[in-house]
Amino acid sequence: MENKETVLVTGGTGFIASYCIIRLLNAGYKVKASVRSLKSTDELQAMLKQGGIASFDNLMVVEANLNNESSWDAAVSGCSYVIHTASPTPNTDAKTDDDFVIPARNGVLFVMRAAQKAGVKRFVLTSAFGAVGYGTSKTTPYTEEDWTEINEIVAPYQKSKTLSEKAAWEFISTEGKGLELAVINPTGVYGPVLSGNFSHSIQPVFQMLNGAVKACPKITSGYVDVRDVAELHFLAMTSPAANSQRFIAVAGQAVSLLDIAKILRKNLGEKAAKVPTKEIPSCLVKIGALFNPKLALVLPYLGSIKEASNEKAKRLLGWKPRSTEEAIVATANSLIHLNLIKK
Template identity: 35%
Template structure:
């Protein structure tokens, strides 16, 4: 019998890749979108990627509203909760980002519990582990100190949402123990499905290829290909050893934006710059620019990741950094407009 997966955030960068793998594996995907207007775009994007969408249906869900969650989860076998607000810029009010992230996660978990779903896979982020670190090696036992200096609203939102998920699952009665697996990706790049370049990662590559980033901030963190992130989500749904795990989804070695630019230059693109922006300029910009303020958490960061558990558990080898960036550059270039 075909298994059904409630996949939230199906129209997003990661969500589309997860949907592709699930549909190719024969699952029925119940994809959540905030507006019915996105349905055609999702289906067309997957069609263009040669994916059969006959087992794809849609439900309208809002992270900030109760309506529809119980019905969406009812009859599903798994929940993969990818949807979460993301922007580098700090919002005017932290609640604008934190509330939907935390409340949306809890809505997904409450609905899954009512539907007696055995396992939920949650997309978190490596920033929930390393957001208050500047150096060293992050492991699955690390947690970000949200009260540390310069921690951005996005980092707080991912950390608080993940903590809320673990608290929810750990507070369940032992007779009704729903399993949780959390995927913690590093900075996500890799070719998008479709032509939407508005996300933070694709927007950054787009601007870099156009020569609109004459300098880059000095930082380095673990990165990961979106195709690997999707693969780990799908594997985590059914792998016996994944239950209760925080899964580091990234390469072990840190890379910076200058490294990204260098790979693109080596691929023959003329726009990217490897020049570093002085930290002082970014700090001064942060006084009046919310995006610069959101970058302060990462300024001067040089953190590695211990991904050994992920590699062993899933027999997984990450797509190389050079291939990830080269493939991203080619995909973005193909969809660029002036």
């Protein structure tokens, strides 16, 4: 299984990044994982062990920062491919749109410039469905042809993903000089967590199991298992058909938060005793948002149904995602297994 090629995976301790590293190591690649501080090395190795990796002989952890362009030259050196997952996320202390947008856009360009100089073959960018289906509404599923329209209702995170992805495509068209680009646009990412420091996307299931949510807001979205997101990154890196393409990562039809609650109750029995059984009227959410900043964050999504198509990834790359139900149950079981749910 030995493969002499090296892949840089940025944001190494992230949810998607860690599974990309697992997929690459299992396929025999050498991996450089970038982290903001080498102090994160033990955390990363513990996560990878939880994911089934027994040897770190083909793993090198390197320090690089999205705010420091010069830090990427050494990180990219010797790499045939880059999988760039690192980006500001909604659980940061960002105060303004620029706190999201500027690091995300600059970070993409810093890593792409370094990759282009180092002779990297292909750059796989982790964008998001946030760059596809916001600021607009559709009665048909969103596809890779769609782009988020930046307006006052688009949240800073989605804005950062949209503008940073557009910057990547612009770089390829103007400065790429042979560097190939493929982009992955995941919907909500579920699947087995590898540590207590888990992604913001896991919060709905975590809060439901812990009884922190008494009723579900009316929000309907697409979801996908993190293992399938990693597989799609791998296919986008290795398949000739993926060059210059973007791919939505979604398991199937969109489901509501209440649907998720029902899946948890059906599959977990007593372990899901605290999971809510009803929806909260949107008017009550709007009133509560006047006093609770966390509730205010969900207002743009109330009542919306974001259907997305996975047809392109399946057709071009042969991608075969798990079901949404399997992803949700795997998320819950991992939280329980790691003793992250209150008894």
